Amino acid sequence: MNDGIEAIKQIHAFGEYNALLVAIYVTALLTLGKVAINKLTEIWGIETKASLYKKAQEQRIESLEKAVKNLSKELDDREDNLYQKQKGYHEQSIQIRNDLKKNQEGLSNQISDLSQMMSSFIDTQNARTVASFRSSLWRMHKDFTNQGYVTPDGLKTFMEMGKLYEASGGNDVYHEKLLPEVESLEIHYPDGSIYSQKGGI
Missing domain, CATH: 1.20.5 (Single alpha-helices involved in coiled-coils or other helix-helix interfaces)
Incomplete structure (x- = not known):
């Protein structure tokens, strides 16, 4: 004090x-x-104790900054990579949907074309069948009218062919001319025929 x-x-x-x-x-x-x-x-x-401590601190800070920078870059790269993959998957999904749509449209067109071809083929075949039956019916009609009579077998064949001709779509001259004229002919029963005069066909 x-x-x-x-x-x-x-x-x-x-x-x-x-x-x-x-x-x-x-x-x-x-x-x-x-x-x-x-x-x-x-x-x-x-080197003093303080300078060594300061240097160590600076190195730690530098290392941390570098690690943070590297981590940030790695995260950015992963995010970019994920985005690119998602973008690629999305584009592939769109491409697959477009390809499926095109394939379905192509298949639908092919089926439609095939259906038209089949329909055209059937129409052509029917037309050929009708023409063939008509030609045969005319030929038989000519043969019967030239000889002036018809046999039971000939009449039966003529009428069965007429039914097939009608089923194929032909019915114009058959009912109007051919059938009436053949039916109006006299029926001749050959000797030894299985048909009788009374029973007819």
Whole structure:
């Protein structure tokens, strides 16, 4: 306690202004001394505990920044890769749907074409069948009218062919001319015929 009082007395005796200047000089000298020491250690390459700690901290910060940067890049790459894959899958899905649609349309067109071809073929075959039956009926009609009679077998064949002619779509001259004229002919029963005059056909 007495030492403190003594110090205050001495400061008053020395002068408060002078004491302040001394304090400033001492602080400045300490600061300059520290800067000079740091400079000298840096020039001479002397590592202090503080510089080593600071260097280690800087290395850790640099490593963390690098790791964060690498992780960010990896995440961006994965996100971009995922987007590209999804985009590719989407485009493939669209392409597959378009191909299926084209194939279905092509198949539908082929079926339609085949159906038309079959219909045309059937019509052509029917027309040929009708023409063939008509020609045969006319030929038989001519033979019967030239000889002036018809046999039971001939009449039966003529009428069965007429039914097939009608079933194939022909019915114009058969009912109007051929059948009436053949039916109006006399029926001759050959010797040894299985048909009798009374029973007819």
